[in-house]
Amino acid sequence: MGVTLDRVTHRYGGTLAVDDVSLVVQPGELIVLLGPSGCGKTTLLRIIAGLLGQSAGRAVIGDQVVDALPPNERGAGIVFQNYALFPHMTVAANVAYGLRARGAGRAAAADAVERMLRLVRMETLAKRYPRELSGGQQQRVALARTLAVSPKVLLLDEPFGALDKNLRLDMQIEVKRLQRELDVTTIMVTHDQSEALSMADRIAVMNRGRIEQFATPEDIYDAPATPFVAAFVGTTNLLRGRLAAAREGFRVELGGGALWLREASPCAGEGEVMVVVRPEQFRLDPEGAEGLAATVRMVLPHGPFIVYELSLADGSTLKVTAGRGGVAHRPGPGDAVRAALVPGARVPVFPA
Amino acid sequence: MAEAPGMPAGAARESRGSRVERWSFYAAFGVLGGAAVTLLAAPTVIVLITSFTSAYTLKFPPPGYSVRWYRALWESSPEIVAAAVLSLKVAAVATAIAVVLAVGAALALARQRAAWARILDSVFMSPLMLPLLALGLALLVLFSRLGVELSLTTLVIGHVALTAPYILRTTTASYVQLDPTLLECARALGARPWFAFRTVTLPLVAPGIAAGAFIAFMASFDNVAISLFLSDARSEVLPIRLWNIIESSLDVRAAAVSGVLIGATAVLALVMERIVGLSRHVR
Amino acid sequence: MTRGGPRPAEAWQLALPLALFFVVFVFAPLGLLGLVSAYNEPELRTMGLAQYAKFFGDAFNVNILVQTLALALKTTLLAIAIGYPLAYLYTLAPRRLQRVLLLVIVLPLLTSAVVRTFAWIVILGRLGIVNSALQTLGWIDAPLTLLYTPTAVVVALAQIEMPLMVLPVITALMNIDPNLTQASAVLGAGRWRTFWAVTLPLSVPGLLAGCLLVFAAAASAFVTQTLIGGGRHMFMPVYIYQQAIQVYNYPFAATLAVILLVSVLAVVTVVNVLGRRSRGFVHG
Ligand SMILES: Nc1ncnc2c1ncn2[C@@H]1O[C@H](COP(=O)(O)OP(=O)(O)O)[C@@H](O)[C@H]1O
Numbered sequence: 001m002g003v004t005l006d007r008v009t010h011r012y013g014g015t016l017a018v019d020d021v022s023l024v025v026q027p028g029e030l031i032v033l034l035g036p037s038g039c040g041k042t043t044l045l046r047i048i049a050g051l052l053g054q055s056a057g058r059a060v061i062g063d064q065v066v067d068a069l070p071p072n073e074r075g076a077g078i079v080f081q082n083y084a085l086f087p088h089m090t091v092a093a094n095v096a097y098g099l100r101a102r103g104a105g106r107a108a109a110a111d112a113v114e115r116m117l118r119l120v121r122m123e124t125l126a127k128r129y130p131r132e133l134s135g136g137q138q139q140r141v142a143l144a145r146t147l148a149v150s151p152k153v154l155l156l157d158e159p160f161g162a163l164d165k166n167l168r169l170d171m172q173i174e175v176k177r178l179q180r181e182l183d184v185t186t187i188m189v190t191h192d193q194s195e196a197l198s199m200a201d202r203i204a205v206m207n208r209g210r211i212e213q214f215a216t217p218e219d220i221y222d223a224p225a226t227p228f229v230a231a232f233v234g235t236t237n238l239l240r241g242r243l244a245a246a247r248e249g250f251r252v253e254l255g256g257g258a259l260w261l262r263e264a265s266p267c268a269g270e271g272e273v274m275v276v277v278r279p280e281q282f283r284l285d286p287e288g289a290e291g292l293a294a295t296v297r298m299v300l301p302h303g304p305f306i307v308y309e310l311s312l313a314d315g316s317t318l319k320v321t322a323g324r325g326g327v328a329h330r331p332g333p334g335d336a337v338r339a340a341l342v343p344g345a346r347v348p349v350f351p352a
Numbered sequence: 353m354a355e356a357p358g359m360p361a362g363a364a365r366e367s368r369g370s371r372v373e374r375w376s377f378y379a380a381f382g383v384l385g386g387a388a389v390t391l392l393a394a395p396t397v398i399v400l401i402t403s404f405t406s407a408y409t410l411k412f413p414p415p416g417y418s419v420r421w422y423r424a425l426w427e428s429s430p431e432i433v434a435a436a437v438l439s440l441k442v443a444a445v446a447t448a449i450a451v452v453l454a455v456g457a458a459l460a461l462a463r464q465r466a467a468w469a470r471i472l473d474s475v476f477m478s479p480l481m482l483p484l485l486a487l488g489l490a491l492l493v494l495f496s497r498l499g500v501e502l503s504l505t506t507l508v509i510g511h512v513a514l515t516a517p518y519i520l521r522t523t524t525a526s527y528v529q530l531d532p533t534l535l536e537c538a539r540a541l542g543a544r545p546w547f548a549f550r551t552v553t554l555p556l557v558a559p560g561i562a563a564g565a566f567i568a569f570m571a572s573f574d575n576v577a578i579s580l581f582l583s584d585a586r587s588e589v590l591p592i593r594l595w596n597i598i599e600s601s602l603d604v605r606a607a608a609v610s611g612v613l614i615g616a617t618a619v620l621a622l623v624m625e626r627i628v629g630l631s632r633h634v635r
Numbered sequence: 636m637t638r639g640g641p642r643p644a645e646a647w648q649l650a651l652p653l654a655l656f657f658v659v660f661v662f663a664p665l666g667l668l669g670l671v672s673a674y675n676e677p678e679l680r681t682m683g684l685a686q687y688a689k690f691f692g693d694a695f696n697v698n699i700l701v702q703t704l705a706l707a708l709k710t711t712l713l714a715i716a717i718g719y720p721l722a723y724l725y726t727l728a729p730r731r732l733q734r735v736l737l738l739v740i741v742l743p744l745l746t747s748a749v750v751r752t753f754a755w756i757v758i759l760g761r762l763g764i765v766n767s768a769l770q771t772l773g774w775i776d777a778p779l780t781l782l783y784t785p786t787a788v789v790v791a792l793a794q795i796e797m798p799l800m801v802l803p804v805i806t807a808l809m810n811i812d813p814n815l816t817q818a819s820a821v822l823g824a825g826r827w828r829t830f831w832a833v834t835l836p837l838s839v840p841g842l843l844a845g846c847l848l849v850f851a852a853a854a855s856a857f858v859t860q861t862l863i864g865g866g867r868h869m870f871m872p873v874y875i876y877q878q879a880i881q882v883y884n885y886p887f888a889a890t891l892a893v894i895l896l897v898s899v900l901a902v903v904t905v906v907n908v909l910g911r912r913s914r915g916f917v918h919g
């Protein structure tokens with residue numbers, strides 16, 4: 001079942017937490033609300049779950065406007081950031097809770113509990129109490145508990161925030177597997193862009209209560225709609241410059257040098273602009289004449305690739321990544337180099 | 353493991369002044385605190401020992417030991433037993449009523465930040481600060497103005513006012529610590545408010561309520577200031593009976609009654625500590 | 636508007652029964668008490684301030700009030716002197732010992748005050764442990780009169796009400812960020828300096844809360860005052876009891892009660908105001 005938000009706004013007293021958000025989520029889709037802490041993600045999720053009444057706008061689940069429904073009649077399952085497992089109940093009782101609340105008998109609930117625990121691979125720990133579980137296990141129980149009531153929509157609030165790095169990856173795969181297996185419409189909240197990029201069918205990037213861009217991970221990464229999206233997703237260089245039309249495209253003067261672009265979008269007018277170049281869209285050329293003249297300030301080996309921090313002629317800094325192998329002569333701090341665009345790089349240009 | 357190269361031969365020592373300073377600090381607090389613990393516990397222990405005296409006086413240390421005064425209490429002191437029964441009855445009824453009233457108030461006020469809620473809360477807690485004697489007299493005046501005869505009911509009413517704050521305090525503290533997302537979670541899982549209250553709120557707050565009820569019960573059982581004014585001529589509660597005995601005759605049975613009360617209190621407190629973690633709720 | 640818990644509109648209704656109870660059985664009677672104190676004679680015929688004039692016109696009466704407040708003040712100070720080190724010792728103790736200590740502190744609070752007063756009679760009596768110890772040591776020949784003295788009342792009350800002082804102080808001490816005392820130590824302060832300059836000031840809110848409880852309890856400790864103080868040392872609570880139950884002079888008893896109530900409330904209010912200042916100071 002899909003979810004539609006229509007011009008939803010929420011204020012806490014005077015503070016605007018969610019500002020005129022409209023969003024259409026397709027049935028079976030996994031979308032991620034991505035944004036910095038405090039941008040209104042949790043608020044939006046709680047509005048959908050019915051835990052919070054929005055100040056304005058409508059929420060639709062399936063083909064029903066649900067604004068008048070209390071949480072227990074919405075069919076939205078929510079997994080909280082801190083899992084919110086009932087501390088006085090066993091794992092089995094936690095998972096059975098939703099079914100019991102709906103009046104299911106002991107036997108029926110027990111069946112469902114068994115099925116759910118098997119689904120999240122926790123069947124051996126049914127008798128444990130939450131405090132006797134690790135973070136990842138608690139997470140699985142919280143998922144099982146929510147999924148046990150067969151929610152029409154699954155809402156996940158920063159589900160992996162409390163897990164350490166290795167466990168996080170396992171749980172991301174697990175959640176994605178469950179979501180596919182059950183084909184449940186899912187809205188997940190995170191402030192971790194790599195998590196969003198790896199898990200989402202589509203990402204809604206939020207900033208200050210607004211949705212800046214709602215698109216596939218590829219588009220979010222390659223064609224950010226705003227400088228905010230560009231800066232928030234992935235590492236990037238935000239470069240101020242002057243755009244001018246040139247032979248076969250455009251020329252941007254910046255950092256005491258110039259770059260040639262085949263196309264300039266979304267802004268094609270001449271004048272002050274902001275150019276967004278990802279570090280991997282530059283290549284270092286020690287001898288060449290093309291690109292921006294720079295001096296290497298620092299070299300940070302980062303596993304499979306190396307990050308160079310350069311300073312340009314006007315003193316501004318530039319990050320560039322290059323593969324580990326290939327370069328016969330690796331520049332060191334103090335070396336003069338040239339940073340040129342990789343051929344075919346799509347570089348967004350925004351009005352400054 | 354190989355020793356790290358370049359290690360100095362000796363280790364630096366703490367200076368003498370610093371050692372004296374540290375030592376004097378812990379010695380001072382150890383001695384003073386230890387003395388306080390002794391002072392806190394010793395009188396009770398002394399009464400307990402005295403209650404097993406074989407003599408007719410409260411001489412300490414007792415010249416000999418026996419359980420004669422306990423036997424005297426059990427066999428030939430019907431008025432004391434009656435007073436104890438009355439006290440138990442009053443404390444039980446007053447605590448039960450106070451639990452209903454105070455738990456409701458705690459649920460209403462615990463999460464409210466508004467000024468009216470804070471004020472109401474301190475109003476409800478005020479019997480802990482007021483001279484209860486004044487409240488006892490005030491209630492006596494009220495009942496006599498209204499033409500209400502003193503009875504078990506009037507006594508219980510006075511005791512509800514004095515017990516409610518204890519229950520309000522512990523219940524509020526437990527409820528504030530209850531993670532609100534647990535309730536939201538219950539609601540989102542399909543629980544109606546009453547079901548969520550019964551299955552999540554109540555079980556998690558229950559230890560606080562129980563601890564408060566226990567403290568309230570003991571406070572009621574021990575109360576003199578209010579009972580002094582509100583019990584009718586026939587019904588005398590245990591602490592007043594005991595007060596009378598001590599004031600008039602220094603009867604050694606008073607030591608036996610004390611012994612029973614001390615033992616019962618200690619046992620009940622330990623049981624409550626086990627079940628609900630009493631001491632956590634007192635702070 | 637939150638839909639998770641009870642909505643504010645429903646929530647306050649749960650406080651109604653207790654509020655109603657307090658209006659009828661606490662405020663109405665206290666108001667009535669004030670009213671009764673404003674009658675000139677025990678038969679409640681004419682209204683006026685005769686009772687108050689009588690109270691403040693007679694040095695005997697005023698002295699009883701002063702003695703009562705002085706008793707409460709001395710008791711409070713003694714309770715601080717004994718209770719504070721105990722509270723601090725608690726924070727130094729290892730966890731297991733803390734549980735035991737807390738029980739030792741809480742148990743007396745739950746034990747009948749009559750019983751604990753009786754304990755002091757046993758201790759201070761002519762045949763009590765103090766006299767027998769002094770006699771065994773040969774320091775005295777005949778037993779001393781320790782009971783029925785003002786000092787005995789202060790000592791007994793301080794011991795009896797001490798838990799009321801210790802518990803809030805423990806709470807305050809436990810709430811102090813350990814980084815603060817550690818910072819003090821790293822900056823070169825010794826244990827004593829750290830205690831006086833950091834720990835003690837930060838525990839002031841708990842100390843004040845404890846003072847309030849002890850003061851109020853000591854001022855109205857009918858049982859201990861009568862049993863340890865004996866007949867010769869009169870304090871306000873006994874006086875109220877006598878006037879009401881033995882003399883049937885309700886207006887005067889009510890006046891005494893109002894005066895005691897107002898005195899205690901005044902102290903509580905002043906200390907509360909101080910407390911709010913100190914809390915502001917603690918939380919920056
Ligand atoms: N209960 C509340 N009362 C007042 N303001 C709140 C409340 N909850 C959140 N806010 C504010 O609303 C904004 C959005 O909060 P939230 O939705 O929790 O953000 P996120 O989940 O994206 O970190 C923040 O500025 C936050 O301070």
Ligand SMILES: [Mg+2]
Nearest residue numbers: 038041042043
């Ligand atoms: Mg959040």
